[in-house]
Amino acid sequence: MKIAILADIHGNRQALETVMAHIDNWQPDHVIVNGDTVNRGPCSLECWQTVSERVAQDGWQHTLGNHEVYQLDILENGFKSELERQIFLPLLKAHQQLEGCVPAFSQLPTQLSLYAPDGSELRVTHASMNGQRDSIFEDSSLPTLREQIAPSPAVFVTSHTHITFQRQVDETLLVNTGSVGTPADQDVRASYAQVVWENGRWHAKTIRLDYDREGTIRDYKESRFLSDDDFFIQLVFKEWHDAYFYVYKWMDLYYDEVKAGKIGLETAVTHYLNTLQK
Numbered sequence: 001m002k003i004a005i006l007a008d009i010h011g012n013r014q015a016l017e018t019v020m021a022h023i024d025n026w027q028p029d030h031v032i033v034n035g036d037t038v039n040r041g042p043c044s045l046e047c048w049q050t051v052s053e054r055v056a057q058d059g060w061q062h063t064l065g066n067h068e069v070y071q072l073d074i075l076e077n078g079f080k081s082e083l084e085r086q087i088f089l090p091l092l093k094a095h096q097q098l099e100g101c102v103p104a105f106s107q108l109p110t111q112l113s114l115y116a117p118d119g120s121e122l123r124v125t126h127a128s129m130n131g132q133r134d135s136i137f138e139d140s141s142l143p144t145l146r147e148q149i150a151p152s153p154a155v156f157v158t159s160h161t162h163i164t165f166q167r168q169v170d171e172t173l174l175v176n177t178g179s180v181g182t183p184a185d186q187d188v189r190a191s192y193a194q195v196v197w198e199n200g201r202w203h204a205k206t207i208r209l210d211y212d213r214e215g216t217i218r219d220y221k222e223s224r225f226l227s228d229d230d231f232f233i234q235l236v237f238k239e240w241h242d243a244y245f246y247v248y249k250w251m252d253l254y255y256d257e258v259k260a261g262k263i264g265l266e267t268a269v270t271h272y273l274n275t276l277q278k
């Protein structure tokens with residue numbers, strides 16, 4: 001039994017196309033898209049539609065990611081303040097692209113399980129058993145990991161951190177798929193996981209693929225995702241460009257001061273980007 005698990009496409013259709021072609025060539029028995037198909041990148045709608053077509057035509061499955069939850073939250077509640085609206089402008093732009101597709105996100109399952117002939121379980125969820133935002137890291141303590149994957153299956157597949165790894169946790173093979181659209185391990189290549197049941201045991205492999213990054217830059221520009229009036233998208237773009245997460249660090253350093261009105265959002269973002277260039 002061959003299972004492909006891809007995740008965190010994040011609106012990057014160039015990366016998705018390359019990964020899809022590789023998966024189609026591998027001919028797995030099951031394909032699971034493990035959440036966060038939308039947001040961050042310039043082509044949320046195209047990515048959602050492409051994956052939805054494969055779900056309808058080829059039996060692919062799709063789990064709920066925290067970014068699908070964000071879109072449902074915007075649909076239901078909008079933004080709490082003007083500052084929130086500015087910071088989350090990239091999410092709002094994706095929301096406008098997605099239009100009528102967002103309600104369907106509420107139908108996505110939070111986890112999926114497949115079973116080997118011996119009854120052993122492979123479980124797939126976007127982050128952990130504690131929810132779509134509870135990151136599983138390779139270097140977490142054993143008690144933390146046990147709690148995040150309980151009740152422990154034979155194979156636990158997570159995503160969300162955009163950093164691929166494999167680790168044994170007691171009897172469980174723990175696999176992080178990494179991210180198709182915007183990896184965060186400073187390796188810009190798209191990432192997905194192949195999990196195989198063979199000769200009575202499970203094993204897993206991460207696949208890394210080069211794709212048309214110039215095409216992604218063109219998509220950012222042509223979709224006007226990278227516009228001058230949206231300071232925050234420049235941080236998100238730099239995360240994609242460098243395959244590294246900066247937004248959390250920016251939040252730590254500047255969010256309170258920006259919220260208190262001590263520094264403008266544009267200044268705070270520009271200042272931070274300048275420090276990164278040194």
Ligand SMILES: [Mn+2]
Nearest residue numbers: 036065066160
């Ligand atoms: Mn996520």
